[in-house]
Amino acid sequence: MDRIAGRVIAATSDEYLVDTGGELLRCTLRGTLWQDRGKEDASLVVVGDEVRVEPGPAGQGAIEEVLPRRNALGRGREFQAYGGKGARQRRSRHAVRRRSDQVIAANVDQALLVFAAAQPRLNLSQVDQLIIASLSEDLPTILCVNKLDLAEDDLHESLKPYELVPVEVRTACAITGLGLDAIRERLHGRTTVVWGPSGVGKSTLINTLWPHVDLKVGHVSAMTGMGTHTTRSAAMFRTGDDTWVVDTPGWRHFTPRSLSRDAIDAVLRDVAKQAARCRFSDCRHDQEPGCAVRGALEEGRLDVRRVNLYRELTGMLER
Numbered sequence: 001m002d003r004i005a006g007r008v009i010a011a012t013s014d015e016y017l018v019d020t021g022g023e024l025l026r027c028t029l030r031g032t033l034w035q036d037r038g039k040e041d042a043s044l045v046v047v048g049d050e051v052r053v054e055p056g057p058a059g060q061g062a063i064e065e066v067l068p069r070r071n072a073l074g075r076g077r078e079f080q081a082y083g084g085k086g087a088r089q090r091r092s093r094h095a096v097r098r099r100s101d102q103v104i105a106a107n108v109d110q111a112l113l114v115f116a117a118a119q120p121r122l123n124l125s126q127v128d129q130l131i132i133a134s135l136s137e138d139l140p141t142i143l144c145v146n147k148l149d150l151a152e153d154d155l156h157e158s159l160k161p162y163e164l165v166p167v168e169v170r171t172a173c174a175i176t177g178l179g180l181d182a183i184r185e186r187l188h189g190r191t192t193v194v195w196g197p198s199g200v201g202k203s204t205l206i207n208t209l210w211p212h213v214d215l216k217v218g219h220v221s222a223m224t225g226m227g228t229h230t231t232r233s234a235a236m237f238r239t240g241d242d243t244w245v246v247d248t249p250g251w252r253h254f255t256p257r258s259l260s261r262d263a264i265d266a267v268l269r270d271v272a273k274q275a276a277r278c279r280f281s282d283c284r285h286d287q288e289p290g291c292a293v294r295g296a297l298e299e300g301r302l303d304v305r306r307v308n309l310y311r312e313l314t315g316m317l318e319r
Contacts, residue, residue, distance in 0.1 A: 003052040003053060003054050003064055003065070004020050004052070004053055004055060005020065005021075005050065005051075005052055005053075006018035006019055006020040006021070006025065006050075006051055006052075006053050007019050007048070007049070007050055007051070007107075007236075008045060008046065008047055008048065008049045008051060008236075009024075009047060009235065009236040009237070010047060010233070010234075010235045010236070011045060011046060011047055011233065011234070012233070014028065014029075015027065015028060016028070016029075016045055016051075016063060018051060018053055018061065018063070019238075020053065020055075023059065024059070025053060025055060025056075025059055025060065025061035026059055026060055026061070027051075027053055027060070027061040027062055027063050028062055028063070029044075029045065029062070029063050030054075030062050030063060030064050033045075033063060033064075033065075033066070043072075043074065043102060043103035044066065045063060045066055046072070046103045046104065046105060046106050046234070047104070047105050047106070047234040047235060047236050047246055048105045048106040048107045048108055048191070048193075048236060048246060049066055049067070049069065049106050049107065050066075050067040050107060051063045051064075051065060051066050051067065052064050052065040052067070069106045069107055070106075070107050071106065071107065071108065071137040071138060071139060072103045072105075072106045072137065072258075073103070073104055073105050073106070073108070073111065073133065073134070073137060073139075073193055073195065073257075074102045074103035074104045074105075074257040074258075075102055075104070075133075075251065075254055075255055075256065075257050076102050076255060076257045102257070103257070104193075104195075104234050104248050104249070105193045105234050105236075105246045105248060107191070108139065108191045108192060108193040108246060109139075109140070109190040109191045109192065110139055110140040110141065110142065110187075110190055110191075110192050110193075111134040111139045111140075111141050111142070111192070111193050111195055112142045112144055112183070112187065112192050112193070112194045112195070113127070113130050113131065113134065113141060113142065113143050113144065113195055113196055114144045114146055114194060114195070114196035114200050114201065114202045114205060115127055115143070115144070115145055115146065115196055115197065115200050116145070116146050116147040116150070116199065116200040116201060117145050117146070117147045117148055117150050117151035117152070117155055117171075118147060118150035118151060118152065119147060119150055119199070120197065120198075120199050120200065122145065122155070122158060123197070124158065124305065125305060125309050126197060126254055127143065127162075128267050128268065128306070128309055129254055129255075129256055129309070129313075130195065130196070130254065131143065131162075131165065131167055131263075131267050132256060132259065132263045132264055132267050132313065133254075133256040133257070133258060133259070133263075134195075135166065135167075135260070135262075135263035135266060135267070136256070136258045136259050136260040136263040137258060140168075141166070141167045141168070142167070142168045142169075142170060142183075142186060143159075143162060143167050143168065143169045143170065144170045144171070144172055144183060144205070145159065145169070145170070145171045145172070146172050146173065146174055146200055146201045146205055147173060147174075147175075147200070147201060148171045148172060148173040148176075148178055148179065149173050149175060149176060149178075151171075155171075161270075164269060165266060165267050165269075166266055168186070170182065170183055170186075172205070174201050174204045174205040174208045175204075175208075177208065180205075180208060180209055183209065184209050184210075187209075187239075187243060187245065188240065188243050189241075189242045189243055190242075190243065190244075191236075191243075191244040191245075191246070192244070192245050192246065193245075193246040193248060194206060194245060194246060194247055194248060195248050196250065197250050197251055197252060197254070198250030198251060198252055199250065200250070202247060202248070202250065203247055206237075206245055206247055209239070210237075210239040210240075210245070212239075213237050213239060213245075233249060234246055234247065234248045234249065235247055256313070256316075259313060259316055259317055261314075261317060264310065264313050264314060264317075268306055268309065268310045268313075270302060270303075270306065271293060271302060271306050271307055271310040272310070274292045274293045274295075274296045274301075274302065275292065275293050275310070275314075276292075277292035278290060278291050278292045278293065279291070279292075284311065284315070285307065285310070285311055286311070293307060293310075
């Protein structure tokens with residue numbers, strides 16, 4: 001039987017739901033792919049992957065091939081670092097590459113990074129890291145601060161540094177609907193991964209934007225037996241013509257799986273500007289003489305949180 005093209009829209013540890021455009025197939029991996037999965041990468045097949053499938057009886061199938069990814073988002077203690085200039089440069093074979101812990105979604109058009117204005121509190125270091133991870137994968141990035149009804153008076157001041165970052169900032173409230181029309185329009189016609197920490201209202205936001213997604217959650221559950229708690233694993237839903245959304249599990253602690261120097265410098269540009277003035281090009285901004293970063297920090301011209309994050313992330317690039 002001829003192989004057909006499809007897209008993975010849900011995955012468990014050993015089964016994958018593939019949308020072929022005409023039907024949904026409940027698939028397993030062909031034997032050689034399964035062996036590769038065990039030896040190389042537990043994330044060999046993830047939501048968003050484009051695959052070739054051999055259909056079987058009764059809505060079953062086997063994934064024969066996983067096509068190359070345009071991008072891949074995930075997290076982990078180990079990461080792949082892209083050297084050289086240009087966050088948009090082509091990934092070269094000379095780039096530093098390390099095995100990643102977990103890929104969550106692949107082949108998306110953009111990222112909607114969701115955080116809460118409060119409950120849980122807005123963690124700016126997590127915001128910075130997630131933006132850097134997204135930009136490192138060359139993705140147009142939208143920062144959405146949800147739960148605007150709980151926002152403190154200083155929220156605007158907290159978000160002001162992102163006016164200089166290549167990211168679109170939106171505020172919203174999934175409960176009242178404030179700001180949702182603009183977000184819905186921004187996501188139309190694209191495949192968007194919705195990404196962020198636990199408790200910020202990602203699933204509530206999706207269900208408010210597209211109430212019919214609830215029905216599709218149940219449908220995917222019935223097909224895969226994964227259960228209706230979609231945030232335990234990523235799942236992709238069609239919300240309209242050519243519009244797809246990937247709901248992803250939340251997390252409490254985040255470490256990027258991919259980093260680029262340009263993305264770090266774009267988000268932490270105030271620190272990067274001072275780092276360029278250090279006496280030594282390999283300055284770690286700790287005890288080295290002639291460190292412009294440490295000097296600016298001591299004079300109160302840099303924020304200690306941002307400096308510490310810059311040290312941490314640039315240190316990862318050097319590993």
